[in-house]
Amino acid sequence: MEDEFDLEERQLLYQLKTLWINEKFSPELLFYDQVLVDSILEKIQLKENICAENNDNIEHQFMANIYEMEIERLKYMVKMYLRARLQKIEKYYSFILQNDQIISRLSDNEKEYCQKFSEMTEDHLKQSFLNGLPKSFKNNDKENVNQPNTSTFVFCQSTDDLGDVQVEDDQIVDFKKGGIYFLRYEPIKFLVEQSKIKLI
Amino acid sequence: MNEVSLHPNQIEFLAEDSTITIIPNFKMGSLLFLSGEYGPFVPSIPIDVPLWLAISLKKKKKCTIKPPKWMNYEYLNEKYQEENKTTTKFVEMPQHFIEISSLLLSTAAEEIPNANVVSGLIEDIVKRRQSKINHSFQEMLTSVTEEETIPVLEMKDLTLMEINRIRGSLVTGLAHLYKIKLSSKADGDNSTSNSSLSTPSFTQSQSQK
Numbered sequence: 001m002e003d004e005f006d007l008e009e010r011q012l013l014y015q016l017k018t019l020w021i022n023e024k025f026s027p028e029l030l031f032y033d034q035v036l037v038d039s040i041l042e043k044i045q046l047k048e049n050i051c052a053e054n055n056d057n058i059e060h061q062f063m064a065n066i067y068e069m070e071i072e073r074l075k076y077m078v079k080m081y082l083r084a085r086l087q088k089i090e091k092y093y094s095f096i097l098q099n100d101q102i103i104s105r106l107s108d109n110e111k112e113y114c115q116k117f118s119e120m121t122e123d124h125l126k127q128s129f130l131n132g133l134p135k136s137f138k139n140n141d142k143e144n145v146n147q148p149n150t151s152t153f154v155f156c157q158s159t160d161d162l163g164d165v166q167v168e169d170d171q172i173v174d175f176k177k178g179g180i181y182f183l184r185y186e187p188i189k190f191l192v193e194q195s196k197i198k199l200i
Numbered sequence: 201m202n203e204v205s206l207h208p209n210q211i212e213f214l215a216e217d218s219t220i221t222i223i224p225n226f227k228m229g230s231l232l233f234l235s236g237e238y239g240p241f242v243p244s245i246p247i248d249v250p251l252w253l254a255i256s257l258k259k260k261k262k263c264t265i266k267p268p269k270w271m272n273y274e275y276l277n278e279k280y281q282e283e284n285k286t287t288t289k290f291v292e293m294p295q296h297f298i299e300i301s302s303l304l305l306s307t308a309a310e311e312i313p314n315a316n317v318v319s320g321l322i323e324d325i326v327k328r329r330q331s332k333i334n335h336s337f338q339e340m341l342t343s344v345t346e347e348e349t350i351p352v353l354e355m356k357d358l359t360l361m362e363i364n365r366i367r368g369s370l371v372t373g374l375a376h377l378y379k380i381k382l383s384s385k386a387d388g389d390n391s392t393s394n395s396s397l398s399t400p401s402f403t404q405s406q407s408q409k
């Protein structure tokens with residue numbers, strides 16, 4: 001029983017790291033992992049509660065200091081994950097808002113942020129120069145928006161023996177567990193989404 | 201902040217979750233981290249903890265750190281010799297060896313036997329591997345420009361730190377090359393119809409270094 005618990009906890013940290021690094025290196029916005037982020041935040045809350053109680057006991061204080069260090073590490077990873085997402089949202093807001101499928105990858109807070117960011121940016125562009133242009137240029141053309149370049153190259157590591165996968169018209173890769181590959185993101189995108197491959 | 205690569209500090213951060221043995225000089229119950237349970241801590245009984253905790257305790261003079269098995273002259277010298285024997289392949293090194301050794305050498309040097317020699321050897325290994333990386337990518341790039349498609353590269357036994365160093369130039373470089381190839385391919389297809397697309401050849405299938 002204890003072992004199973006142990007294993008699961010260990011995986012949670014591993015999952016959080018993978019979540020962050022995948023988001024960091026994937027050119028497009030990935031699905032927001034509400035469940036994982038929530039459970040990490042819950043763990044952080046629990047530990048903060050432990051740290052807060054029993055303040056005058058010196059031995060407890062020492063332990064609390066150590067737990068605080070762990071909390072800081074966990075918070076850092078969650079922040080880096082969210083920040084990596086915000087960077088993409090700010091860059092591709094217009095592209096995201098045009099596509100329902102991509103909007104569904106955002107958390108509720110991110111949706112709100114994206115919407116507001118879009119309104120404010122468009123507003124700013126209009127006020128600063130678009131309004132001064134001739135009519136035919138006034139519309140901020142929706143077709144020329146920033147789009148994530150999914151055909152860019154990434155480093156990835158296979159988390160399992162996946163066998164042969166066709167990655168280009170004329171190329172097949174035999175993904176081996178732990179193997180590191182450098183290739184285009186697009187052909188392996190579905191494997192990243194299925195957590196069979198992680199980006200590194 | 202750089203968008204395409206991790207900061208070396210961040211890679212060090214990731215390495216700090218590796219476990220390492222310490223010999224505590226204090227008594228304390230078990231700690232329950234997200235990565236598992238550690239403890240209980242009993243003076244002079246060796247125990248495994250995450251590296252970040254080991255370093256912090258060491259700084260507070262609460263423990264001594266037992267260097268990992270691979271951090272000694274014999275092992276590293278052997279690896280160095282192996283690394284020198286081949287020009288194309290890389291020797292398998294312990295995960296995060298660059299980060300862990302640099303962290304330990306800066307905080308617990310007095311506990312590593314022959315710390316100076318060990319530090320020098322690691323530097324030699326890293327340099328040797330770097331020059332191999334530079335060389336093999338130079339070769340790869342010259343061959344890639346001649347071939348029609350960009351082959352998938354398999355990087356056996358490279359560490360995250362090493363990958364991160366070459367990431368920026370490789371990713372942006374090849375992304376441009378891919379675009380150029382795509383457009384020249386499209387030009388070619390226009391003149392020779394689409395026959396080459398409908399009959400993909402599987403001869404050059406496996407990825408190569």
